[in-house]
Amino acid sequence: MNLCSVIVHARPEKISQVETSLTQLPGVEIHGKAEDEGKLIVTVEDAEEITAADTMMGFNDIDGVISAILVYHYGGDDLNEEVIREVN
Numbered sequence: 001m002n003l004c005s006v007i008v009h010a011r012p013e014k015i016s017q018v019e020t021s022l023t024q025l026p027g028v029e030i031h032g033k034a035e036d037e038g039k040l041i042v043t044v045e046d047a048e049e050i051t052a053a054d055t056m057m058g059f060n061d062i063d064g065v066i067s068a069i070l071v072y073h074y075g076g077d078d079l080n081e082e083v084i085r086e087v088n
Helices: 012-023 052-059 078-087
Strands: 002-010 028-034 039-045 065-075
Touching (some): 052 065
Antiparallel strands (some): 002 065
């Protein structure tokens, strides 16, 4: 399992389109934004059909994205174990 936090910097005039495009990608969630600055706080997780790394690489192909900067990465099986413990 991989869990990543990313700051996506977009052209402010295209932030709505970028937000829509990002939310259509598997494993992507948007947690905050600064519209006037064109910045989005995004988490990315591995999905069944694509890794988090491949998803993040695709961010730069989205029209309006200027950059995507990895802020935090967690990888490991113990995250799954923790979720199982909390559910039980």
